[in-house]
Amino acid sequence: MKILAIAATSVQRLFRDRTNIFFVLLMPMLLILVLGAAFGGESDPRLGIVSGGSGALESDLVERIEAIDGVAASRWDDRATIILAIERGQLEAGVVIPEGYDEALLAGEKVNVEFAAKPEESAQALTITVQSVLTDQGAILQAASYAESKGAGTFAESLARAEGIAATAKGLDVEQSSAGEPFVFDQLGRFELGAYSQLLLFVFLTSMTGSTALIQSRQLGVSERMLSTPTSVRTILLGEALGRFAVALVQGLLIIVGTALMFGVDWGDPLGAAATFIVFSLGASGVGMLMGATFKNDQQAGGIGVMIGIGMGALGGCMLPLAIMKIFSPTLWKVAHITPHAWGIEAFEELILRGGTIADITLEIAVLSAFAAVVFALGAWRLRVSLTK
Amino acid sequence: MNGDGLVLECRDLRRAFGDLQAVDGVGFSIAEGETYGLLGPNGAGKTTSISMICGLLERDSGEVVIDGHPLTTKSVAEKRAVGYVPQDIAIYPDLSAKENLNFFARLYGLSGVERKKRVDEVLEIIGLADRANDRSEDFSGGMKRRLNIGIGLLHSPHLLILDEPTVGVDPQSRNAILESVENLSTEGMAVLYTTHYMEEAERLCNRVGIIDHGKIVAEGTRRELIELVGQRDRIRLRATGNIEAAAQATASMPGVYEAAARDDGLDVLVDNAADALTGILGTVAAAGVSVSSVDVDEPNLEAVFLHLTGRALRD
Ligand SMILES: Nc1ncnc2c1ncn2[C@@H]1O[C@H](COP(=O)(O)OP(=O)(O)O)[C@@H](O)[C@H]1O
Numbered sequence: 001m002k003i004l005a006i007a008a009t010s011v012q013r014l015f016r017d018r019t020n021i022f023f024v025l026l027m028p029m030l031l032i033l034v035l036g037a038a039f040g041g042e043s044d045p046r047l048g049i050v051s052g053g054s055g056a057l058e059s060d061l062v063e064r065i066e067a068i069d070g071v072a073a074s075r076w077d078d079r080a081t082i083i084l085a086i087e088r089g090q091l092e093a094g095v096v097i098p099e100g101y102d103e104a105l106l107a108g109e110k111v112n113v114e115f116a117a118k119p120e121e122s123a124q125a126l127t128i129t130v131q132s133v134l135t136d137q138g139a140i141l142q143a144a145s146y147a148e149s150k151g152a153g154t155f156a157e158s159l160a161r162a163e164g165i166a167a168t169a170k171g172l173d174v175e176q177s178s179a180g181e182p183f184v185f186d187q188l189g190r191f192e193l194g195a196y197s198q199l200l201l202f203v204f205l206t207s208m209t210g211s212t213a214l215i216q217s218r219q220l221g222v223s224e225r226m227l228s229t230p231t232s233v234r235t236i237l238l239g240e241a242l243g244r245f246a247v248a249l250v251q252g253l254l255i256i257v258g259t260a261l262m263f264g265v266d267w268g269d270p271l272g273a274a275a276t277f278i279v280f281s282l283g284a285s286g287v288g289m290l291m292g293a294t295f296k297n298d299q300q301a302g303g304i305g306v307m308i309g310i311g312m313g314a315l316g317g318c319m320l321p322l323a324i325m326k327i328f329s330p331t332l333w334k335v336a337h338i339t340p341h342a343w344g345i346e347a348f349e350e351l352i353l354r355g356g357t358i359a360d361i362t363l364e365i366a367v368l369s370a371f372a373a374v375v376f377a378l379g380a381w382r383l384r385v386s387l388t389k
Numbered sequence: 390m391n392g393d394g395l396v397l398e399c400r401d402l403r404r405a406f407g408d409l410q411a412v413d414g415v416g417f418s419i420a421e422g423e424t425y426g427l428l429g430p431n432g433a434g435k436t437t438s439i440s441m442i443c444g445l446l447e448r449d450s451g452e453v454v455i456d457g458h459p460l461t462t463k464s465v466a467e468k469r470a471v472g473y474v475p476q477d478i479a480i481y482p483d484l485s486a487k488e489n490l491n492f493f494a495r496l497y498g499l500s501g502v503e504r505k506k507r508v509d510e511v512l513e514i515i516g517l518a519d520r521a522n523d524r525s526e527d528f529s530g531g532m533k534r535r536l537n538i539g540i541g542l543l544h545s546p547h548l549l550i551l552d553e554p555t556v557g558v559d560p561q562s563r564n565a566i567l568e569s570v571e572n573l574s575t576e577g578m579a580v581l582y583t584t585h586y587m588e589e590a591e592r593l594c595n596r597v598g599i600i601d602h603g604k605i606v607a608e609g610t611r612r613e614l615i616e617l618v619g620q621r622d623r624i625r626l627r628a629t630g631n632i633e634a635a636a637q638a639t640a641s642m643p644g645v646y647e648a649a650a651r652d653d654g655l656d657v658l659v660d661n662a663a664d665a666l667t668g669i670l671g672t673v674a675a676a677g678v679s680v681s682s683v684d685v686d687e688p689n690l691e692a693v694f695l696h697l698t699g700r701a702l703r704d
């Protein structure tokens with residue numbers, strides 16, 4: 001099989017260059033480690049606080065929350081930003097202290113402190129912790145108000161004395177709310193969101209830079225010489241593409257198996273995940289071949305390839321999740337679907353988040369297959385033109 | 390192979406690049422066992438013609454028939470008959486000689502034991518058997534050239550096309566290359582050989598087409614070409630005795646155009662020195678002149694080219 005001979009030689013040459021061993025095999029492993037550190041690991045839950053006023057009681061509450069052990073607290077401007085941050089996974093939960101907190105409490109009115117979180121286990125634990133802080137403050141408040149009513153000095157004096165006295169709080173309530181609409185990735189582990197979008201981004205990027213191999217073959221005159229043998233343009237293109245595809249497969253397997261073993265990432269229905277990854281990689285190899293057939297200069301193609309790879313990845317939802325993109329700009333979300341990345345991501349989300357099987361992602365698989373077919377046809381045509389002028 | 394033993398026939402090949410008519414009606418044919426030379430200066434259109442013959446370049450007009458089958462850029466199976474050795478070395482520098490040969494052997498459709506055997510044979514032919522596993526980027530210019538040629542020999546093609554295979558090689562490698570080409574044609578391979586070195590064309594080629602500005606301006610055996618332009622062999626005899634009498638006697642011999650006496654001998658112009666020499670020596674001896682040395686100046690293709698185009702082959 002000539003296609004196999006061309007593919008094998010292409011892979012053989014790739015690994016002759018030691019730097020490629022790093023980029024193709026070690027980089028994905030490094031990436032997994034970096035992602036694991038960023039998304040995984042046991043770090044303190046992050047809690048955002050919105051505190052508009054400057055009253056003594058409000059400051060006291062903020063200090064108490066900030067003093068909680070094992071919680072990374074930070075200040076935020078308003079309710080909207082904190083909710084968005086929770087949706088984006090930048091925070092696990094948020095506490096919103098209403099305006100006029102001190103005034104309302106001193107007037108003996110009921111005050112609602114809002115607690116927003118994703119419906120996750122870690123957030124449940126946070127709810128309980130924050131609740132206990134509020135209860136603490138409530139107890140002291142009650143003691144102070146009792147002392148004041150007995151003529152034991154001003155409220156402020158009584159408050160100071162009342163600290164440390166335990167009692168039951170009545171005036172303070174924590175109102176719990178979930179942050180906005182439930183997003184698909186609310187149900188995701190921290191790491192899974194990173195894993196499948198990184199997989200697509202990375203494999204596509206490698207195919208782009210791999211296009212330089214075909215350009216080098218042409219520069220060396222080897223492609224033309226191959227065409228002087230009884231070998232068709234299509235065979236040459238498919239052979240080179242198969243070489244790239246084999247590399248993509250190895251990389252992809254490293255990422256999938258590596259994340260599954262090291263971080264317990266669940267990739268969903270194995271058949272569906274394999275099908276999605278394979279048709280996506282075919283399309284990526286096809287785009288690489290199209291570039292390799294079109295560009296004359298390998299360095300230029302390498303640079304443009306990286307730009308296209310990152311650009312399409314970003315547009316396709318590998319960096320900003322598609323669900324969020326859809327809220328900010330439905331138009332952009334539609335445009336994103338010209339990239340294979342968007343279809344690949346949606347297929348993986350169906351498999352991983354909604355427990356779908358290959359039967360649920362036939363549309364995505366069909367679109368990705370059609371994409372691969374089109375870029376291969378274009379690539380074969382461009383290569384013939386460039387070789388026979 | 391078709392009945393008339395022609396391995397390659399091409400007719401009326403034309404190709405322009407913009408305003409430049411690079412090839413302008415080239416046509417010739419090559420028979421089994423024949424070595425045909427395309428001799429012309431740089432830019433004459435040799436490589437462009439070859440690219441069209443190999444189906445690597447679209448042509449504006451003309452046709453190519455190899456082993457009786459038409460060949461175009463779309464042909465695949467027909468290319469099995471051709472071994473193409475490009476002018477610019479086309480090998481993977483990061484692969485060894487053996488890996489390069491194995492790769493192309495697969496593309497030529499060789500497999501298994503046959504491929505192994507052929508790769509080893511070719512390594513012997515090109516003298517790289519002891520460097521078979523070294524990366525070709527570490528080879529000398531001559532070794533790379535030899536590997537470049539070896540790839541075209543792998544499948545024992547009916548037609549071997551060599552495009553200026555000796556450019557930039559040391560004299561030793563060059564001689565080795567010329568010798569192997571001579572051997573190949575005696576084995577019955579048809580060879581198309583382009584060069585701008587007159588000596589190579591004279592040494593290797595049964596027939597030569599002189600190409601200039603995209604046209605074949607003359608074609609034939611070396612002798613036919615030389616006769617075409619009226620050039621003759623000159624025999625110089627260093628001699629003592631009655632030189633005048635010897636010159637007169639020689640001048641009246643058939644096939645002799647001119648015989649002139651000099652101080653130390655005589656100059657004779659003939660059609661073919663090899664045929665005439667014995668007779669002339671006899672005549673001169675009969676005139677009582679003793680000859681101490683003989684020199685033959687044969688006009689060469691360089692002179693033919695100069696005559697036809699008014700320019701030297703190399704400037
Ligand atoms: N791809 C091309 N584009 C433009 N001009 C070309 C191209 N290839 C060859 N030429 C021109 O065509 C002419 C013939 O070139 P070539 O066939 O390479 O000559 P040779 O092989 O005899 O040295 C030259 O003037 C050359 O510059």
Ligand SMILES: [Mg+2]
Binds near residue numbers: 436437476552553
């Ligand atoms: Mg040339």
